[in-house]
Amino acid sequence: MDSQPIIEARNLDKFFGKFHALKDVSISVRQGERVVVCGPSGSGKSTLIRCFNALESHSSGTLVVDGIEVFEGSKDVRKLRQEVGMVFQQFNLFPHLTVLENLMIGPMKVRKVSRDQAERTARTYLDRVHIPEQAEKYPAQLSGGQQQRVAIARSLCMETRIMLFDEPTSALDPEMINEVLDVMVELAETGMTMVVVTHEMGFARKVADTMVFMEEGRIVEVAPPDQFFTAPASDRCRMFLAQILEH
């Protein structure tokens, strides 16, 4: 594994008006590393990873992603986003386009890839997420789990080097969670750099190299999973784990 950091955040602060969403957050992610971020809601997990592809701009601190310094008004934001894929809680597929078109529009319009090439890539990744037969359908005709897998494929089609997941299974019915997690596990096995915000601790145990626990805008704990789950250093983390692992 390359030890070069691909995401390097130092002393990030983020304000929404008066609300202090991120407080002096520093984190670095190595190439190929799988990081799982957890914590109670409102702890700033989503805000943090949304900073990584500049959907939010941090108020102060420095952030370098894939060699590109991220700051408000930077001209390199589009270049950055082509290297950093994002999967949303609410899927956010484009409802007016078919599944195939959803996958092709990014490569064609942003990367200026030919239609044939874009379609080949799209079909490859649809295979990878196990729904090649849904190519001609519209998102509304698919189940939530299928939609989320299409969303993952859409990001993959951009051939990004980093994938961010913002609570990818939180909007899904329980019986569909596993089909999405399976795809994510397979993706992890390919060596993709992944930063995942999730409460799925089974998934975290299986794929994470590093666990990050956040609370009230701060990173409280960073540890490898075996240590994180068996002997968390902070009380807050222990309490949080007790709550979500109880069931």
Place this chain on the structure above:
Amino acid sequence: MRSFIDRMRWPDYLIVAMLIAFFGYVWFTIEGTLNYKWRWELIPGYIIGYHTGREAYFANILLQGLAATIRISIYASILALVLGTILGVARCSQNLTIRMLARTYLELLRNIPPVVVVFIFFFFLSQQLIDALDLARWSRNIARQEDIWLWELFFGDMRRFPSIISGVIVLALFESAFVGEIVRAGIQSIPKGQREAARSIGMSRLQELRYIVLPQAMKRVVPPLANQFISLIKDSSIISLISVQELTYKTVELVASSRMIFEAWITTAAFYFVVCFGLSRLFSRLERRREGQA
């Protein structure tokens, strides 16, 4: 379904009786005190006339007016759609100056009476434009040529071409403000996640608008735009004030020359009603069918 008469109760009969009495009284007054001589039999001749010399039927002034109204409404609504879309996009722009300009245009149009707006646009804009392009001479040249049926199909009498064009421009500028508001509402109704998804695959703001936001927004605003089109047909009567020879203008002419005040205006009202009501029924049927599919 039971027929309408079956469903009538005694209050309905009472209301109908009162209405009949009221209109009967109005009728009686006109007949008795105004000493008005109805000449309904002449009206069809003003719709389709018969030329005895050429022994052929021709579209007389009322039908000419209706044709002009329909033509102008179609062109004006296309232009208004283009301008309105630009305006709607400008209203959602990131740039403050662009947003303020669009807002100013909109508020001016909303708070000045339509008639005043029409005169201002006419004298300050469309008149200057027509002079600058020398449209009057250009169209007169075409009018002198032979075999210009295609021109006449689209624009009617070519000698009146500049007037039609200024009518279209004035009407389109006026309606674009309302189309702009409809488009803005459509754009803002698209969930934030759509824009974020577009941005997260590296699209520029323009690409995001063109490939993701506008296609969805325009689909959503088809029903209100259809209603706005019907409003535009009705509003087109205002441009008779700048001597565009559409239905209302032609009716004024007819009344002045024939003195058939009631017949002419009732006929014109019926024309507008049939066109607008027909379109509104058609649109609601199309929309129901579209919903059935979705």
